[in-house]
Amino acid sequence: MPRMRFSKTGNAVWISHLDLMRALQRGFRRAGVLLKHSQGFTPHPVLSIALPLSVGVSSDYEIADFELDAPTDLAALPARLNAALPKGIEILECYEDGEKLKHLKWLEARLTLIYDAGVPAQAADQIRTLFARPSLEVEKHGKNGPVTVDILPMLHAYSVTQPDETTLALTATVSAQNPTLNPLLLLTAIEAELPACKPDFTRCHRIQIMNEAFHAFR
Amino acid sequence: MNTKLERILPRVQKPARYVGGEYNEIVKDKTQTDVNVAFCFPDTYEIGMSNVGMRILYAVMNDLPWCACERVFAPWGDMEDELRKARLPLWCLESQDPVRDFDMIAFSIGYEMCYTNILNVLDLSGIPLHSSEREGLHNIVFAGGTCAYNPEPLADFIDFFSLGEGEEITVEILECYRRAKQAGWDKQTFLREVAKIDGVYVPSFYEHVYNEDGTLKQIIPLGGAPKTARKRIMQNLDTARYPDKMIVPSTEIVHDRMNLEVMRGCIRGCRFCQAGFVYRPVRPRSVQTLHDQAIGLLEDSGCHEITLSSLSTSDYRYLPELMASLEDYCQEKKINLSVPSLRADNFSRELMLKLQKVRKSGLTFAPEAGTQRLRDAINKNVTEEEILETCKIAFSGGWSNVKLYFMLGLPTETDEDVLGIADLVYKILKTWRENASNKKRGLRIHVATAFFVPKPFTPFQWEQQITPEEYTRRQRLLKDAMLSKSVEYNWHAPDLSQLEAVLARGDRRLCRVIETAWRRGAKLDGWLEYFDYKLWMQALRDCGIDPAFYTTRGYAEDEVLPWDSIDVGVTKRFFLRERERAYRSEITPDCRAGCAGCGANRLLEGGVCDA
Missing domain, CATH: 3.40.50.280 (Cobalamin-binding domain)
Known part of the structure; x- marks a missing residue:
């Protein structure tokens, strides 16, 4: 099954997962490439996106699998699709024989913490100390109401830097599936445990996804 | 950003x-x-x-x-x-x-x-x-x-x-x-x-x-x-600008598909319907134009669905030709072609069966009134036989879902007319029992009633609206008469329709009311989440305005109407004539059967409608 890698940036970050599916399906039609449709009463185009992004999160590494109605030159497909997609969605490559999705294991994300009045003193160190604890319980919304999880076993690596007066950059590699850690839970932990380090606003960006061996997932 | x-x-x-x-x-x-x-x-x-x-x-x-x-x-x-x-x-x-x-x-x-x-x-x-x-x-x-x-x-x-x-x-x-x-x-x-x-x-x-x-x-x-x-009209819809590139929203909208406007105006002349008069005269687009627009829009937008829209698409004269010209393309590209507002006549029945090939949607009728007498009075030219015949074919074809839309409070309506709705529903039920190809699935009949709102530029523009209390009484009367488990009855609350009547036939004194209501927090009034009836009633009281003046009072035929400075083409004389016919339960044949002399043709160069 052919696979595409794409980015979702700018105002496109506000497009929800379901709407993104629709946007991609329409992009294919506009590009004159018909997706294969499922059989049955209401045929659906065969297209699925791995690891749906939360609304508002940008990404340079999104993966979607699809099937085409007729053979098409995959190398030429990104350019054709990009001419037909809304601003902010860019197909980076299309290829065959991608890795099995079950090998998708890690996700590298960057949280940009913005402090309007300047980064609080020692904030970076406090965050490092926080993630160095033996365990870190965070409350998250589960299917049956709030549940508490220890996020640290799912946090493989992280770094905290301060690029300027008002910004902290927290880059983290977290478990993408089985189990899944939403990188935004790192922010939840900071806000709960270090109220003085609560940022005024945070941007979240997915840098890449990786297999079990920490290689970029193909 | x-x-x-x-x-x-x-x-x-x-x-x-x-x-x-x-x-x-x-x-x-x-x-x-x-x-x-x-x-x-x-x-x-x-x-x-x-x-x-x-x-x-x-x-x-x-x-x-x-x-x-x-x-x-x-x-x-x-x-x-x-x-x-x-x-x-x-x-x-x-x-x-x-x-x-x-x-x-x-x-x-x-x-x-x-x-x-x-x-x-x-x-x-x-x-x-x-x-x-x-x-x-x-x-x-x-x-x-x-x-x-x-x-x-x-x-x-x-x-x-x-x-x-x-x-x-x-x-x-x-x-x-x-x-x-x-x-x-x-x-x-x-x-x-x-x-x-x-x-x-x-x-x-x-x-x-x-x-x-x-x-x-x-x-x-x-x-x-x-x-x-x-008002202005376009003389020729084939040369009128229709966008060949339409914005494709990145988030789902209500009509999330491409729209083809097959004609403007309506030949029917239902006496309660403002759109049916103010969009006259009837002007079709040609099959060639529509065919090109359809394919252009679908290719450009990437949508997989297109609607042939108008006030009454089954009245579009060249519908069979248009459908035939799009059939192959739609099949090959897996495009859904939808035709809303079908009527219950013969032609529509054939069309319905044809559309069923792609997807079997529900069956929807808008008889608007329960008895033939009242349907004649409002000039809704659909008969019980037509509805039952269509249901018969649909039920034997496997349909098991019917939606019926009615209005309560129409001019000249009596309890007999209200109960006529229940009677029609019962006959549909009976038709299903006698014709259903698959009874296991059971039948669902959804009945909905709305509260009649008299609108400017209709033969009913002078009519009294009944009170919300009377509407509620009639609605209960109907509810008690439909006891079958197959029937689901939904009714609109009367308060919004009462206010709609005030605003629709309102004069300049309502500017203050609208402003007062807004200052008190009214907004998004079309949404149940926001509509607040009490707030509007308070605003009316604050401005010393009695809503009854615009609703239950009714307007005299010789009264100066707030909208008298506007000319929509159809004449007041025609509306008066139609009102008289309504009282006699006399229908007016559609424009294609013969010109009723509404006056809208004067807007056309040459003065002849292509109904």
Whole structure:
């Protein structure tokens, strides 16, 4: 099954997962490439996106699998699709024989913490100390109401830097599936445990996804 | 992106509707254009982007190289709260520039319940509400759409109205404004000039004088204004601008598909239906034009669904040819072709079976009234036999879902008519028992009743609306008569329809009521989440206005009507004649069967309708 890698940036970050599916399906039609449709009463185009992004999160590494109605030159497909997609969605490559999705294991994300009045003193160190604890319980919304999880076993690596007066950059590699850690839970932990380090606003960006061996997932 | 906005977006529902950037959006460099228009549909993005008129005029305005037209919609309540908290002015989607920076603000007004949204949009933009408070040429506010046919409840807020179909008149208005801006006219000079354009109505050029009993005594045109302003129509729909590239929203909207407008006007003449009269005369598009537009739009948009829309698509003369011309393409490309508003006649039955090949949707009828007598009175020319015959074919073809729409409170309605609805439903049930191919699935009949709202420019424009209490009594009477488990009965609450009647037939005194209601918090009144009846009743009391004056009182035939300064083509004489026929339960055959002499043909060059 052919696979595409794409980015979702700018105002496109506000497009929800379901709407993104629709946007991609329409992009294919506009590009004159018909997706294969499922059989049955209401045929659906065969297209699925791995690891749906939360609304508002940008990404340079999104993966979607699809099937085409007729053979098409995959190398030429990104350019054709990009001419037909809304601003902010860019197909980076299309290829065959991608890795099995079950090998998708890690996700590298960057949280940009913005402090309007300047980064609080020692904030970076406090965050490092926080993630160095033996365990870190965070409350998250589960299917049956709030549940508490220890996020640290799912946090493989992280770094905290301060690029300027008002910004902290927290880059983290977290478990993408089985189990899944939403990188935004790192922010939840900071806000709960270090109220003085609560940022005024945070941007979240997915840098890449990786297999079990920490290689970029193909 | 504006940082304040970036911080708000994660907190609001469906943020994609506030950022623009959709496929086919038109972004112009506004330093290079002469006239910039903020084009507003005063309801949510999902509703506004589904409006075909909006899409046509967006193309028409942006076709002008010297004009930039950008979109703005009413924000949902959560977004409004955030905007007010952050002191952010409302912006247009394309450039995210504030609405107040635009030369003109154009509203497309489709229904009465969005009136408070107009005030809210102006206020959120930081633009003074009243025409009289806006001096100079900046922020000229004008409006069109169906509600412009009775513009009086908005007279204080809107500088001028554009009546009828907008493809040509909008260009003329913008050209006039461009001249005004270049020559540095004042607002009065501009209004005097723009009023010379056919189809423009400037409310401040008319004085309304009332009798002691509150009825209108006289409408006095001032400074040489014409007695009436006549709506504009397009003479030829094949040459009229229809966008070949439409914005494809990145988030789901109400009508999330491409729309083909197969004709304008309606041949039927149902006596309660405002659209059926104000969009006359009937004008079809040719099969060739529609075929090309359909394929062009589908290829360009990437949509997999297209609707053949009009007020009554099964009355489109060339429907079989059009469907045949699109059949192969749709099949090959897996496109859904949908035809709404089918009638229960023979032809539609065949069509229904044909469409079933793609997808079996529900079966929907709008008999509107329960007895033949009342259906004849409202000129809804559908018979019980036709409904039952269609049901029979559908049930034997495997359908098991029927929706039926009725109105309660129609002129001359009696309890017998109300119970006639239950009787018809029972007969449908019986038809199912006798004909269903698969009884295991069971039958679902959804019955819905709405509360009749008398509208301007219909034969029922003078009628009394029954009281909400009486509507509720009739609704209960019907409910108690439909006991079958297969029947699901939904009814509209009467309060919204009562208010709709007040606004639809309102005069200038309602401007204050709308403003008062808005100041008390009314907005998004078309939405159950927001509509607050008590608040509106309080606003009416505050202004010393009795809603009964506009509803249960009824208007006298010799009374001056607030909308008498507007000419939609169809004559008052015709409406009176139709009203008489209604009282005699006498039908008027459709336009194709014979011209009933409504007068709309006078709008056509040559004066002959192609019904």
